[in-house]
Amino acid sequence: MKTFAHCAAALLAAAFATAAPAADKPVVDLPGAADHPLVKRFAGSWLAGQSISNWDAAVLPGSAEMAKTDGRQFKDPLNLEGKVTRTLYIAPRGKAALEVWRNYEQALNAAGFKKRFSCESKCADLYFAWWKTSDPNKGMTWAKGSVETPTGSRYDLTSALSPEDGRMLVGTLGKPGHEATVLLYNSLAANATTGLVTTYLQIVEPKAMETGQVTVDPAALQAGLAAEGRVTLTGLFFDTGKTELKPESKPQLEAMAELLKSQPALKAWIVGHTDNVGGFDANEKLSLARAQAVAAALTAAPFKVDAKRVVPKGLASLAPVAGNGDDAGKARNRRVELVAQ
Known part of the structure; x- marks a missing residue:
């Protein structure tokens, strides 16, 4: 039985069948990398880099509009979570950016792509906002190698994306309820000199995140408070950009409630933190709302902790525990802490 991914891939392969596969020099795909099952490459292209996260957060533009307060920040960011696959291709020499773009566009449409927005001209602001907000693949350090100009000059693949002749398309592909979000960006490689x-x-x-990987222990919480006066609550879970506690947060709440019950004199701040993605005011509200959600869960049944003992605060990105320059640092900064008063 053919899956949707197989059907979509067949349509995409058929749409690209007319593209010339020739290249001026033989190239080899990045070892271990492969086309995503949903979207095949433009024929003859070199798969130069790929990054796959089994479960991670991703910020994509939701429209081509920029925030009025900052010309290089999305007005409508898409905060997503799930399996994230990023792939970089270099098309055969002699192919125009528009030709490659139209082939992808036609193939995606034939596969049932639902467009959210596209930008085909004057997309530089969108490109720079995307780079600033999302930092596409940490500067693409996962792309190994370089592109060469006809005269022999070389440009590292970490700078292979450019605003020159750039176009962007964002939308969804797949069955309702299981749709994947797709971002396609097409540009001259580094600059016009590469051709x-x-x-x-x-x-x-x-994709659901694998849970049960972190256990919580009231004694460990107490040890953290005794040592540093605060402890990060690693067992609290929220959807990206949301303030509702997810059901898998229950063991962490139970451990907190048990700690508070065993330490009747303990009063604590519940402090929410974010990374630096997005506006500060929005992040401040988000961090406070998440702390309030935790405090509310503790004061409600079945725990019924005295509200005076768990006071929520939101610090946005004011107290990072790691740099915000990569996804790992941002993930560490998005947290809720228990702080002894």
């Missing part, structure tokens, strides 16, 4: 075209493809597939 090459780069395609960046990011696919975020909805």
Whole structure:
């Protein structure tokens, strides 16, 4: 039985069948990398880099509009979580950026792509906002190698994306309820002197995070408070950009309630923190709302902790525990802490 991914891939492969596969020099795909099952490459392209996160957060533009307060920040960011696949291709020499773009566009449409927005001209602000907000693949350090100009000059693949002749498309592909979000960006590779075209493809597939990887222990919470006066609550879970506690947060809440019950004199701040993505005011509200959600859960049944003992605060990105320059640092900064008063 054919899956949707197989059908979509067949349609995409058929749409690309007319593209010339020739290249001026033989190239080899990044070892271990492969096309995503939903979207095949433009024929003859070199798969230059790929990053796959089994479960991670991703911020994509939700429209081509920029925030009025900052010309290089999305007005409508898409905060997504799931399996994130990022792939970088270099098209064969002699292919125009528009030709590569139209082939992808037609193939996606044939596969049932639902467009959210596209930008085909004057997309530099969108490109720079995307780079500033999302930092596509940490500067693409996962892309190994370089592109060469006809005269022999070389440009590292970490700079293969550019605003020159850039176009962007964002939408969804897949069955309702299981749709993957697709971002396609197409530009000249590094700059016009290379005579090459780069395609960046990011696919975020909805996927439940594996839970049960962190156990919580009231004694460990007490030890953290005794040692540093605060402890990060690693067992609290929220959807990206949301303030509702997810059901898998229950063991952490139970451990907190048990700690408070065993230490009747303990009063604590519940402090929410965010990374630096997005506006400060929005992050301040988000961090406070998440802390309030935790405090509310503790004061409600079945725990019924005295509200005076768990006071919520929100600090946004004011107290990071790691740099915000990569996804790992941002993940550490998005947290809720228990702080002894």
